Amino acid sequence: MSETLILTARWGKPNSAALETYRQDGGYQALDKALGMDPAAIVEEVKKSNLRGRGGAGFATGLKWTFLPKDVRPRYLTINADESEPGTFKDRYIIEHDPHQLIEGIAITCWALDIHLCYVYIRGEFPRQARILEEAIEEARAAGVIGKRLLGKKDFDLDVHVHRGAGAYICGEESALLESLEGKKGYPRLKPPFPAVVGLWGKPTIINNVETIANVPWIVANGGEAFAALGSGKTGGTRLFGVSGHVNRPGVYEKPAAYNLKRLIMEDCGGIPGGRKVKAVIPGGSSSPVLRGDEIDISLEVDAVKAAGSMSGSGGVIVFDDSTCMVRALARIAKFYAEESCGQCTPCREGTSWMEGIVEKIEHGHGTAADVDKLEQLAGNIGGNTICALGDAAAMPVQSFVKKFRDEFLRHTVERRCPFGETGWGLDQTSRPALVGAVRY
Amino acid sequence: MTNPAPVGAVEELPRDKVERFGRELDAVVKRYPPDRKAAAMLPALRIGQEIFGYCSPAVQKLAAERLGVSPARAEEVATFYVMFHTRPLGRHLVEICTNVSCCLTGGERIFEHLKAKLGVENGGTTPDGRITLREVECLGSCGTAPAMLLDEREMIERIDVRKVDEIVGGLK
Ligand SMILES: Cc1cc2nc3c(=O)[nH]c(=O)nc-3n(C[C@H](O)[C@H](O)[C@H](O)COP(=O)(O)O)c2cc1C
Numbered sequence A: 001m002s003e004t005l006i007l008t009a010r011w012g013k014p015n016s017a018a019l020e021t022y023r024q025d026g027g028y029q030a031l032d033k034a035l036g037m038d039p040a041a042i043v044e045e046v047k048k049s050n051l052r053g054r055g056g057a058g059f060a061t062g063l064k065w066t067f068l069p070k071d072v073r074p075r076y077l078t079i080n081a082d083e084s085e086p087g088t089f090k091d092r093y094i095i096e097h098d099p100h101q102l103i104e105g106i107a108i109t110c111w112a113l114d115i116h117l118c119y120v121y122i123r124g125e126f127p128r129q130a131r132i133l134e135e136a137i138e139e140a141r142a143a144g145v146i147g148k149r150l151l152g153k154k155d156f157d158l159d160v161h162v163h164r165g166a167g168a169y170i171c172g173e174e175s176a177l178l179e180s181l182e183g184k185k186g187y188p189r190l191k192p193p194f195p196a197v198v199g200l201w202g203k204p205t206i207i208n209n210v211e212t213i214a215n216v217p218w219i220v221a222n223g224g225e226a227f228a229a230l231g232s233g234k235t236g237g238t239r240l241f242g243v244s245g246h247v248n249r250p251g252v253y254e255k256p257a258a259y260n261l262k263r264l265i266m267e268d269c270g271g272i273p274g275g276r277k278v279k280a281v282i283p284g285g286s287s288s289p290v291l292r293g294d295e296i297d298i299s300l301e302v303d304a305v306k307a308a309g310s311m312s313g314s315g316g317v318i319v320f321d322d323s324t325c326m327v328r329a330l331a332r333i334a335k336f337y338a339e340e341s342c343g344q345c346t347p348c349r350e351g352t353s354w355m356e357g358i359v360e361k362i363e364h365g366h367g368t369a370a371d372v373d374k375l376e377q378l379a380g381n382i383g384g385n386t387i388c389a390l391g392d393a394a395a396m397p398v399q400s401f402v403k404k405f406r407d408e409f410l411r412h413t414v415e416r417r418c419p420f421g422e423t424g425w426g427l428d429q430t431s432r433p434a435l436v437g438a439v440r441y
Numbered sequence B: 001m002t003n004p005a006p007v008g009a010v011e012e013l014p015r016d017k018v019e020r021f022g023r024e025l026d027a028v029v030k031r032y033p034p035d036r037k038a039a040a041m042l043p044a045l046r047i048g049q050e051i052f053g054y055c056s057p058a059v060q061k062l063a064a065e066r067l068g069v070s071p072a073r074a075e076e077v078a079t080f081y082v083m084f085h086t087r088p089l090g091r092h093l094v095e096i097c098t099n100v101s102c103c104l105t106g107g108e109r110i111f112e113h114l115k116a117k118l119g120v121e122n123g124g125t126t127p128d129g130r131i132t133l134r135e136v137e138c139l140g141s142c143g144t145a146p147a148m149l150l151d152e153r154e155m156i157e158r159i160d161v162r163k164v165d166e167i168v169g170g171l172k
């Protein structure tokens, strides 16, 4: 298999975040090429590339771009660097190791879409990454890459700014992100209208994830078809998979979009500490339905994971070995959604805290079999009845954990205690050296 | 201001600090279109919090005044985000992630250890005002878990009980 690394090629190299390093490696040549192309042709290449959003929903990027109304200006670009979905830790490394690749992606996207102002919304807990990105933007501005004239030659001005969040998972949801960027609390907006039509300050706005946009220079340089060929089906390119939990080598792995999940865990990540078995895997961030250990021999391609009953989401793979208590794990996940619900919709606000309460009760040995049924029923009532997808995101783990590990839930109610006791998070809770960067395949 | 505030009128804030706030805010406001100054509410509250210690009602009002929005709007924002503190904290804020990937690698144990060691509950401050301890959601460091955030500035990864003891012991 070829060894194409689109996103991680420079990670770990000395001064990888510097403009100079990026340029020596051919950086900003794709922008130069793009400036000689018809903007519509760039959108065509991105469509052909089968680039799909890496933020979680997997929406086709080129198609999203065509939703911008023809005649309304200004338009804005916002980059989603909120990275708050539990189990997700990839965008931060793009920013840390290779911020200019993101900036080049932004510049090409803005040129293609006639956008002159871009904000990168980065979570507040990433002060170091925000500073690295600000410095890289400053460097690009000082070198005339962005600013008054793109690459100092094209009569096209572009400004890019960093906007830091302040601690709220919901601000990763695109319309809450816009509210937050406007200086308000992060309450998601009713859709439609979608942000591409009515977005930031009421103007058409494209929102894309960091990883999504960091792929754009490669697509322009090598063509959409070459990108599509790296993946399979309707998902092109490579992806960054962040593997955490009970594996010997946690870390970020760049792999073809259709890489095998089991191989990623057992080979690339070196399998499970102590040679124990995989009990469960969450394949795409905490919102994606859990898979049993015997269900992981699947392709990670977006539609393949969907066919297996889950979601490849943000590429955050969380591995649980067979000594973990699944009720305890779900209790923590349920607590997260209860904490992070913005409270606007009754089914989400009340449903998430009820679910949290019931899972806690079961975990502590005070639950009954009826509570287990109740949990499923509650989860079923949230999905689809809310303003944003956080409601579904909270319901899916509950439904899947109960469905796949019902015996374990029932055992808690029969034994009237957690059978795992002190070791509910697993027999071995040691942190292991992470592998962050380019991994050959 | 129409209503007399129970605590924290803008006038009570030290003049020199208010001036510094104004200078730092001016630099940030430039990032937004001239008619969209209100967008700088998050940075304004962050700057205010850094300079005055916490987001008191006075700081909220100051931010609102400078950005031309109502104090209610500033309050709404200050109370929505977990990184804004409307009450004073200890001199240091120690935040331990207890989300799933961190717990699978010992995060809960570390958090429990610190609670016992410092004699505080989640969100509590030690009697000497040295440390506020808080449990937080996923910090985006799951591959290098468990993770903690110190003073909302420094992410410390792959922590264990020994390492946090050292870190916490070194805080003044
Ligand atoms: C509750 C919630 C949280 C989200 N958090 C993030 C996030 O942290 N980062 C991200 O890129 N997308 C996140 N998303 C997805 C965004 O709404 C949006 O789909 C995405 O940023 C679009 O970019 P993409 O098409 O490039 O993936 C979240 C969605 C929901 C419903």
Ligand code: SF4
Binding pocket: A170, A187, A188, A340, A341, A342, A343, A344, A345, A346, A348, A349, A386, A387, A388, A389, A390, A391
């Ligand atoms: S679904 Fe939940 S998080 Fe989303 S808007 Fe409704 S209450 Fe808020």
Ligand code: FES
Binding pocket: A086, A087, A088, B097, B098, B099, B100, B101, B102, B103, B137, B138, B139, B140, B141, B142, B145, B146, B147
């Ligand atoms: S779970 Fe702790 S950093 Fe992600």
